[in-house]
Amino acid sequence: MTHRTLHISGVTRRFGSKTAVDNVTLDIAPGQFVGIIGSSGAGKSTLLRLLNRMVEPSSGEIRFGHREVTKLKARALREWRRECAMIFQQFNLIERLDVLTNVLVGRIAAHGFASSMVMRFSDAERQMAIEALDRLGMTEHALQRAGTLSGGQQQRVAIARALVQKPQIMLADEPIASLDPGNATRVMDALRSINREDGLTVLVNLHTLDTAREYCDRIVAMRTGRIVFDGVAGQLTREVVRDIYGGAGTDEFNEAITSTRLPLPELALA
């Protein structure tokens, strides 16, 4: 299994004089559900983007098994991006295209020039896309324009797109930050089922502590670009939380304010 372990060693990324990610070292075992928490600007998003090379590291090395991710180029880099799918806070779908085509974008890493330009996909790929949509309960919207869907539905389409990439790792950058509690729960449950049923490694940036506690096997906390906590939910005591989010006023830090849990029990079960 070690060939599927993600090793991040001494990775630093600077933007001008600001260090967004500061000498981060982490090993992520395959199949783990890892939550990354921390206040805004702590470097969570940059860390995720370093993993699929949407952001280039200033120094340090990322390896996936024996593959050196930080050295990949051109076709090999695109292949790596296919293997570690990403979903975004703003979904990043092509709003003018229908849902099915948006999901099929997950297959384009394997496509050449001609089929890309005419947006042609094989029947097998369509089948795969429909199955992914079906899993997320979005089949009925397959021919609708992505822009006409609600935020929660768009995020589920984005997850379907990620699934047809047949990835090993799923990166989720604040996937529920723009969703209401009901949709947030649905999206997090979808990520959990992908993690448990498909054995995908999931790395998710979260704003909400209780979501992290509820879903994540392992919680990593960042502050000013550094890892300040790495453990399980139980170890995340009040003192630790205060240290992560820092500063005054955290005595009254109230997790319920940012909670994604639904107040109504019958809805929570749905």
Added chain:
Amino acid sequence: MSVSAKSDADFRAVARRKLLAELRPAPAVVAKRYLLSGGFLGLFCFCLWSFDFSPARTTTGVGRLGHVLSFMFPPHIWTNWASFQPVLEGLCQTLAMAFLGTLLGAAVAFPLSFLGAKNINRYGIFRQGMRRGFDFIRTFETLVLALIFIRAFGLGPLAGVLAIAVSEVGNLAKLFSEAIENTSKKPVEGVRAAGGSRLQEIRYGVLPQASPVILSIILYTFESNTRTGTILGVVGAGGIGFLLADRISAYRWDEAWSIIFLIVVMVYLIDSLSAKLRALLIGGWEGGK
């Protein structure tokens, strides 16, 4: 209680007066405004004087205009096919020139526009060079180009089509570039994260956003070129304008008026048709691929 209320009102009145005084413009600003409006008025009067806009000339001109307009009645109606056919042909030729010229211009402008868009062409100097090139082509008015092309290609619609095409290359390339630049980066990021190449990013992320705008620009340009096409004939570059100039110079005003009427009808029809199509494109159009 009442005393304090009264003093409160007094205080507010004073504050209001102070505020009014502060909001009143300074004398220097007022002087500048007068100077500026005086200057504009002076320039306007100078232009009127230099173009000899005397009341006497204007009134005689309007009188003659009435005379020319009176030729409209009774309107000329073509009674036989032989005399109407050239008019219809001319109108169709103008329309065809506008269509072909716009399409040719768009076909050349489309690939060029990517090189002029900031989010596609990251090489600043190259991009700026392209943009200046577009601007340079734009400075040539279609009519000027038509006069040049008539010398090269001879009288007729070919010169007109080329004049429209060339002048629109600059115009359309600039507008297309802007349409491409005004797209959201988010879908592009989504495509890249899925393992898309640069070309796939453009095809899936940028084009679906830009293409309805680009199609709408092409329609609008076609519409405006239908108008331009009528003038091109006057200098001999094909289309209905040639017939119109011919009838005017032969003092056949009644026929000239009927031709003008037909031109107006044609332009109006194209205008409203393309307006409807454009609304469809920008709105809920499914074919954005």
